[in-house]
Amino acid sequence: MIDLKTQYAGLQLKSPIIVGSSGLTRNPNKSKELEDAGAGAIVLKSLFEEQIEIQIDQVSKSSDYYPEAEDYLRSYMKQNQLQEYLDLIKRTKEVCTVPVIASINCYKSDAWIEFASEIEKAGADALELNLFFVSTDIVHNGAVVRDLYIDVVKKVRKVVTIPFTVKISQNVGNVTALVNALKANGADGFVLFNRYFQPDINLKKMELIPGSIFSRPEELYETLRWTAIVSGKLPNVSLAASRGIHGWEGVAKCILMGANAVQMCSAIYQSGTRIISESLEGLSKWMEEQNFQNLGQFRGLLNSAKFPNPTIYERHQFMKYYSNRE
Ligand SMILES: Cc1cc2nc3c(=O)[nH]c(=O)nc-3n(C[C@H](O)[C@H](O)[C@H](O)COP(=O)(O)O)c2cc1C
Numbered sequence: 245m246i247d248l249k250t251q252y253a254g255l256q257l258k259s260p261i262i263v264g265s266s267g268l269t270r271n272p273n274k275s276k277e278l279e280d281a282g283a284g285a286i287v288l289k290s291l292f293e294e295q296i297e298i299q300i301d302q303v304s305k306s307s308d309y310y311p312e313a314e315d316y317l318r319s320y321m322k323q324n325q326l327q328e329y330l331d332l333i334k335r336t337k338e339v340c341t342v343p344v345i346a347s348i349n350c351y352k353s354d355a356w357i358e359f360a361s362e363i364e365k366a367g368a369d370a371l372e373l374n375l376f377f378v379s380t381d382i383v384h385n386g387a388v389v390r391d392l393y394i395d396v397v398k399k400v401r402k403v404v405t406i407p408f409t410v411k412i413s414q415n416v417g418n419v420t421a422l423v424n425a426l427k428a429n430g431a432d433g434f435v436l437f438n439r440y441f442q443p444d445i446n447l448k449k450m451e452l453i454p455g456s457i458f459s460r461p462e463e464l465y466e467t468l469r470w471t472a473i474v475s476g477k478l479p480n481v482s483l484a485a486s487r488g489i490h491g492w493e494g495v496a497k498c499i500l501m502g503a504n505a506v507q508m509c510s511a512i513y514q515s516g517t518r519i520i521s522e523s524l525e526g527l528s529k530w531m532e533e534q535n536f537q538n539l540g541q542f543r544g545l546l547n548s549a550k551f552p553n554p555t556i557y558e559r560h561q562f563m564k565y566y567s568n569r570e
Contacts (some may be wrong), residue, residue: 246528247538250284252505253433253482254407255343255370257284259538260495260527261520264486264509265290265293265347265372265411272336278512279342281520284505286340287372290349291329292510293356326359333366343369345409351377354399361403371408373400378415380525386417393422394429401430409484411435419470422479433482436470439463458510464488475502476548490524492517502544 248259263269263278265287275286329346336344346368350356363371375396379389393410400408408430414437416422423434442455464487471485485498486507498506511519536542548554 245537246282246531248284248502248524248528250539251482252285252527253370253409255285255345257505258282258286258342259524260499260503260505262287262345262484262505263512263520264505264507266509266513267343268509268512270282270332270338272332272339275336275484276339277346277517278520279340281341281517282458282524283520285343285345285369286336287345287347287507288329288332288336288368289346290374290550291325291356291359292349293351326362329359330362330366332367333363335497337367339349345370345372347372347411349372349374349376350396351375354444355531356394357399360400360408364404364406366511368406371400371404372408372411372435373397374411376413376438376440378413378440389416390422390425394425397426397429397431407432409433409435409482411486413440414436414466414470415440420474423474423481424478427478427481433504434474435484435486436474437467437487439487458513459488459490461488461490461494464490464494468497471498471503472501472547473554475544476550478555479544479549490514492523492530495523495527495540496530499543500546502547504543 248258250257251263259282261283262285263275263283267289268278269275269288278286323522333344333346344367346363348356348359348371349364350373360371363565372454373396375393377389377392381388398412410426410431412422412434413420419436426434437460444455445451446453467485467487469490473482474481483503484505484507485501485503486509489495489506489508490511495506508520508523512545531537532540533540
């Protein structure tokens with residue numbers, strides 16, 4: 245009997261596939277369908293800090309402007325956005341039995357931190373922070389990003405008791421050191437990685453356009469690399485691998501590299517909820533063939549701890565595969 249249960253960031257999951265934060269989880273009935281397909285947890289779409297701010301600005305510009313009303317308007321808009329989000333948490337909790345993880349996408353101010361405790365009170369089982377700050381400043385060094393992230397994590401830890409995880413980008417410099425520092429300051433788990441807006445150009449119109457909104461399976465390689473490195477160096481850190489997981493093979497590979505769970509998003513948009521059940525079936529079949537009864541038997545089997553110096557390992561592979569290519 246194959247057991248697909250796993251623990252992630254203090255949550256007990258019936259399966260390792262978590263639905264990534266997106267419009268997929270905007271509707272509680274859809275979230276229930278995702279749960280029925282086998283999802284182990286649901287991450288709700290993010291509450292964006294600037295989404296709230298922009299809406300407030302639009303209202304104050306478009307209506308007849310009464311300065312004395314602005315404060316009220318601002319607080320009303322903010323409250324309304326938040327209330328909608330809190331209702332989404334409550335309604336999703338009413339229909340789903342798997343853990344429901346709320347999500348906040350933030351990058352600068354800490355005004356949203358007050359919301360974190362409301363999210364907990366609304367019944368969310370955990371909170372995922374999508375820390376989305378990219379420094380392009382010519383004098384900032386990596387420490388600026390690290391310090392900002394630590395500051396946010398410390399403040400959130402003070403206001404919530406539910407588990408909270410941090411979703412980061414691979415462009416944060418030394419991923420391992422950042423994860424280590426954020427864990428030391430209270431984060432319970434990490435999502436490696438989020439996926440930024442991909443810029444592209446329409447050459448006919450000479451215009452900036454968005455690149456593909458969905459990931460490609462090839463994007464899994466970077467996810468595998470860093471999952472293996474972080475899990476090998478920080479064995480007590482709870483990890484959800486994310487980005488480029490499009491089927492059971494990706495799930496199996498991420499767990500072999502040391503992930504406790506994985507997040508799927510693009511694959512569900514592209515193939516429907518059935519990709520979850522198919523991936524779980526494929527994973528179970530592969531585990532049977534390999535004589536594994538549970539995920540713990542192969543989690544981290546191929547992580548960086550198995551290669552004493554992964555840099556040398558990667559360097560040798562690079563030399564081997566690329567040096568003789570004509
Ligand atoms: C349409 C769409 C909407 C998304 N919305 C959010 C969001 O609100 N918050 C968030 O943290 N990530 C969001 N993401 C990113 C996904 O959660 C995920 O991190 C990313 O797509 C990489 O995983 P994948 O390769 O499985 O798609 C969104 C992705 C897509 C495709």
